[in-house]
Amino acid sequence: MASSRRLRALITNDDGIDSPGLWALADATRDAGFDVVVAAPHRDASGxxxxxxxVRGEDGVAVHPRELPGLDGVPAYAVEGHPSFIVYASGRGWLExxxxxxxxxxxxxxxVGRSVLHSGTVGAALTAGLQGWYGLAVSLDTGWTPPEHPHWEAATAGLPEVFDLLLSRDPGTVxxxxxxxxDPAALRELREAELAEFGTAQVVVEHREAGPGGATHGTLRSSLHEVGEQPSPTSDVGLLAAGHPTVTELRSVAAVPGVLGGVVVTSAH
Structure with a gap:
């Protein structure tokens, strides 16, 4: 397996630079032997x-140096941009x-599920893969209402195993x-999971008409509703519900040959 000792890891997220989950991830990645730099959105950029x-001003996109709790000596930046912008900028001359x-x-x-398409956390990892780097998205299944004290250590406990798995594959793997x-003591074994066809909740959007004299045509209000269908027991949703940490390899945008089925297309005149 590839050695992590000489590798540089960019730590980012979509919950923003002030998320304790980001700090825990940076600390655990540093403990795994990586050279760590943190760059995350200056505010929440979920979804x-x-x-x-x-956010581009006259002089470009603002970057704010930060000192993060428990991460003495680790360079950290709050960036006024989305996670994938941060990853993209890192490969275009910003970070050396x-x-x-x-x-x-x-x-x-x-x-979880096919809705990972919309996640800023996953988007950053997929953008890394497009640049030929390894990408890893790490998430904690806190349910609909996040607890006051999430078990971040439940996610970091399995990171050494996941890093070894990731680095045993080709660069560009996500x-x-x-x-x-x-509690980490209650975790079951790591399992490979397929993506569920749906997540744990579904977004329902309601159109509300504007009142008399309103300057708009109304508003769109979204809310979460529990999915009634039972997930496959081999899916990420099903395995998490059974207490298993899960890992899934994701593929990003790619062309699929054969769309014309061998039909010869001639130019129209």
Whole structure:
């Protein structure tokens, strides 16, 4: 397996620079032997997927140096941009040396099912893969209402095993790792999981008409509703519910040959 001792890890997230989950992840990654640098959005950027949006002023995108709790000596930056923008910028001349891997999280809430497409945590890891780096998205299954004291250590406990798994594969590999929010002693064995067809909750959007004299056509209000279907026991949703940390390899955008089925297309005149 590849040695982690010479590798540089960029730690980011979509919950923002002030998330304790980010700090725990950076600390655990440093303990695993990586050269760590932290760069995360200056405020919450959940649900932005692989967006490369950034707030651009006259002089560019603002970067604020930060000192993070328990991370003395680790360079850290709050960036006024989305997680994938941070990853993209890191490979385009901002960070030297460039990262070898991007570790994104620890997200407050699981990233499961096909809805991982919309996760900023996962988007950062997928963007790393597109640049030929290793990518790892780390999430904690805290349920609908996050607890006051999440078990971040439940996610960090399995990181050495997941890092070994990741680094045994080719650069460009992206893994999504979810852990139940339990005491680490209660964790069951790590399992490979398929993506569920749905997550643990479904977003329902309601259109509310504007009142008399309103300047808009109304508002769209979204809310979460529990999914009634039972997940497959081999899916990420099912395995997490059974107390297993899960790992899933993700693939990003790629062309699929054969769309024309061998039909010869001639130019139209």
């Amino acid at each position: 932005v997927g692989a967006s490369v949006f950034a 040396p460039k990262p070898d891997l991007v570790v994104s999280g620890i997200n407050l809430g699981a990233n 893994l999504s790792y979810n852990a139940p929010d339990v």
